[in-house]
Amino acid sequence: MDLILVNLIDGLVTGLLLFMLSAGLTLIFSMMGVLNFAHASFYMLGAYFAYSISLALGFWMGLLIAPLIVGVAGAMVERYGLRRVHQYGHVPELIFTFGLALLIEELVQFIWGKNQMPYDVPDILNFTAFAISGNSIPAYKIFMIFISVGIFIGLLYVLTKTRVGMIIQAALSYPRTVEALGHNVPLIFMGVFGVGTALAGVAGVIAGPVLGTFPGMAFVLGSIVFVTIVIGGLGSLWGALVASLLIGWITTFAKSYNIEMESILNGIGIATPENMDDNMFRDFWSLTSPQIADILPYILMVLILIFRPAGLFGKRTQ
Amino acid sequence: MKNITKIGAVSALSLIIGASAAFAETIKVAFIDPLSGPFASTGTNGLHQFEFAADYMVNQNGGLLGGTQMEVVGFDNKISPKESLIQLQVAIDQGIRYIVQGNSSGVANALTEAVDKHNRRNPDSRVLFLNYAAVDPALTNDKCNFWHFRFDAHADMKMDAVTDSITSDSSIDKVYVIGQDYSFGKAVSAAANKFLGEKSDTIEIVGDELHPIGKVKDFTPYSRKIVASGANAVITGNWGADMLGLGKSIVENGYSGPIYTYYAAGSGITAAFGETGKGAIRLVGEGQVNPPPSDEAAAYYTAFKEKYPDGNVDQTRISNTIGMLAKAIEEAGTADDVVAVANALAGMEYDTIWGGKVMMRESDHQAIQDLHIFEHTNEGIDFPYDNSEYGVRVIKTIPMASADIETTCEMKAPS
């Protein structure tokens, strides 16, 4: 029981982190119809910028400044890159962000080198907040939860209570109408792209110390963010939240409990074959849930796409 | 854009045409390892160590065979078996007869097979494959061949040493084994089970699991299980970001025992572990750096740091590889006849500056040497890694470890 509680907390941290990325991505997608393949790269940039800033000004300034830099960088990418490619259609846009992801990874290696950066949790948060039957919950995790929830509430407030938010919300559903109403849609695009990437930047800043700051960090997270918003339903902020938490918990629980394929198969009435060494499927029989925990979201995504292409909360399929 | 195409075409031409002309005024060694991509830091540091060793140990002492210099040429294999085979071909065409490689057993497997096939099919341009770090036991067992020499202890030998260390520590009775879900991770797990089962009745393996390689973002759930299992020792074969992620997560979530591992030093990992890993991370490996075993070793390290201030001597076997190759070439009296050089290498006993001897076993071309258990710490460190204050210090030595370990290798000399 205690372990379940601990796993719920751990899964929540993972899920909320994922949500910070998927929220930005889904905002960008809803506005511009572009799946931004480079989204996780901005997350990586956030971590690296924050690391460099933290060397000079400390962690907190990093948390403050790095997302701003990332946001501006994102806005510049939209203004001078994506907008240009926009005229050629969606596929080139997608391919552009794909190329951008590669380029950012190379750029990061060029500037910071290839090693993992010693970017650490600030001393003030480096203690155990509380323990549940011997499982310590680090204070930094609690901090991560607060930041993510804070950002979510902030986002919700901006989207539902402010004028800018109204326009964005309207643009989510009726992009053409909003343009017809005389709003500067390119500027909104740039802004949303900037804010979306800045959110990814925040995620990078706070995840860098715990998940590691290295050139492969974008790649590790990259496709799982798409998986999240596809499962949640493209363009749905709530869907992104639900899917993020779902993935966070599924992977955490799958890792925490050794569920064996053999017992599942036996459970549904398939007997274990006798001569396991010669069996073609021996590796399949010996599967355990931690082995495949991080692949589960992909399975989930493929199933959802087959049976409910719009995703859990989505309306649009394209 | 067109221009870059042009550069590509022009350099291709110059390379391909110029290649065959570039015949050996020097003895060339091809270093085929990742120089770009995610594993580039390990590869680049390895290349520097090879270049330094060739320069410091051979060229500054007057070269080989009466003055011929040794040159290490880097080839970027992007840690891809396919690219490795292409670069192998390029190296052979440039007249290079010695191939060194170490990162990834997958690449080593591809290379050793390719070298074997190449040597069979092209007796005029045979090459030797000097493996300095790929530890899949099969390379000197089932998959051994005459052209392959391994200068590192293989995974089972290292696990033998690790389990020696664990069984001699009476405070350890529960061991947790965790690794990446691929051949090496599985081999580590199998070896740990085998050796612990053989050596001790009291030690219980409380967990044994695999996680996807390079895909885990957050190791917390694994750490929870390790803490919950009550383990007082962890064995892992993880490397790179998976090692760092796992190690930090275990310690941060309340585990306080030792973590025995293979690859957790240098390449930024030592610095990134920092205070967190102190006393927890224990490594198995050859080549003592702290405290330095000899003045020679200290001088070597100092000279290396002067040349490469950002580098580490974290693979002392690299200098053994160069030293033994040089000795074999001198003994054979030729660098062109690789069969003679191979025969000189097989069975060679070599005094290494890092203390003790290295013996290249004739039956399987596996080096037998002293293995050490190191501790990640900042106390008593003369030569720290990654320009941090942390480094690894020897806490236990197993002389000529696993010297009698069995091999299934049936060595066939070329006809």
Added chain:
Amino acid sequence: MSVPALELSGLKKSFGKAEIIRGIDLDIGKAERHAIIGPNGAGKSTLFNLITARFAPTAGTVKLHGENLAGLEPFQINRKGLSRSFQITNIFPKMSVFENVRCALLWAQGYKYSFWNLVSRQRALTEGADAILEEINLSARRDIPAGMLSYAEQRALEIGITIAGGANVIMLDEPTAGMSNTETDYIMDLIMRVTEGKTLIMVEHDMGVVFGLADRISVLVYGEIIATDTPERVRADPKVQEAYLGAALEAEH
């Protein structure tokens, strides 16, 4: 009486709570030219989409030559001999004019999904496509991408594609929308020629076209057909006058 070409009975369609088509019964005979008119928002395009299975009906049936079309996909309906055009020009913009027409001929000439025939080697295909180009007067534009044609030419091409397959029931959705008078005359003439002997159903705003072309006219208002009859009688029908024509005529003048 013979089986009608198209028979709608009790056809209904709702989107959420809004009932767009509220029960339509209509028979269209073979070789009849039938026009559907009605004010904006009456549900004309929805009706078209229901017939061609772009939308699934909430209730009711559509029968083509007496055969129920329920549950069939658009391509299956097309194979049964019903072909349609779209209100918004719907061609293959990146392919040449000739290829647009040729694609429309492929299924009709029985090539199906074959990958053992080379299209350029099939004389019947090439000649057939050229004949249709001749008919729609686009031979001179044969090899340029369809997306570069003028608007009227694209509409003509669309009609060409629609009739190419040899379907005997042709449905045209506002074929003259957005055209100048001369262009409209040209398209009208074209429609007259190519639908000779076929069943034609069209939605149209231009009253000149409707009264010039149609054998019978149905008036659709708020999802219901309030009248179906010859042009003269529809014109004289007071209900129609009241519900539609008067307002429309007023608005137009």
Added chain:
Amino acid sequence: MNEQLKTDPTKPAQRMRAGGMTLSLAPWIIAAVAMMALPMIFTNNSALTIMNQMSITIIFALAYNMLLGQGGMLSFGHAVYAGVGGFFCMHLMNMSDFFATIPLPILPLFGGLFGMGLALIVGSFSTRSAGTVFAMISLGVGELIAASSVIVVAFFGGEEGISGDRTYAQPFFGVEFLQQIEVYYLTAAWVIISAALMYLWSRTPVGRMANAVRDNPERAEFLGYSARWVRYYSFVASGFFAGVSGGLFAINYEILTEENLNAASSGIILLVTFLGGVGFFFGPIIGAVVFTLVQTVLSLQTELWAFYAGCLFVATVMFFPGGLAGLIMMHVPAVKLGKWKLLIMPYIKTLIPAAIGILGLCALVEMTFHYRHGATGDNEMTLFWTTFDSHTLMPWLIAAAVTVIGIGIARMTAPSLKEAWDEANTMGGAS
């Protein structure tokens, strides 16, 4: 569609594209002769190895373009079809009794059939719609198969992959394929055959309808074709040719590993295809040749090859969405009008300084990299056959000056190039 309406009808480039694609044999004969002759120019084994790699990539990229260029389907996991085809070939190679009865040259056919088999299964649910849904299913399936490659050791051999020996096949007219040159001709023959078949495919009814479905699936449905089936056929055919390239990979390298399946390989083939140009049949061929050179040859020259490749790719997407092939085909109208000679001088005046400027920029990048990451004391670096000290001011000044002057001149002469371009593409006048 509106987008299309805006295109300038006076631009004959577009007219060309759609124009009659006559079945001309000339390019094929030239290609075949060139492939026969190449080994006489580049005689050594590494050149052959690189050319084999190009050939394999060409087939794979052409197969990929059956989806992306011709069918409008963006796949993020196409490597698995090539990989699985290759793995099956490897298993066949290891079934020594069976393998000894078949001649090696037909092995890729088996690869193709197995690649096709997998495509038959996956396509049955992934081709229901194009666009994002298809792309995401391809990503998911690709990740799943790549992940299972390290888990299902029995088939994929884990991280080491599986290897075999091609020479155990039945000798083919006495050839045992011991030497690279023999393998080269085998591969070359398959490239010609596969490329020809894929070209012919695009001329068949289902190939033409693939284009129609790409442009306008709904319209295609109202012409009697099920968009889904058309996509499915394209997908399966593409899986076949991808499998062929996997089979050739097995023959060339005699080993298949996880890298043949993973996301990086799938990404690279997208990059290659787009770089070459998706709008033209021969685009992927150019892409494959250029990218292989960058990957194998440029990477010998600089550690930063991937950085340059990334820049090249992003620049292509931004400025030449038609890819390298599009760039070449832009010149066709000028050639047709007989005015291409007008372009020579302006090109020399603009592109050569631009090239020099870009090289200068590359030099600056390389020097920065060397300065930051090179070893201390190891101040010397060699660039463009010149060796100098990267820690002195002079080389920096020279490189910067070359860059500024090169690009400056290019900018100055660009307007006249533009003029010449317009002139060369206008009908009439002196020709």
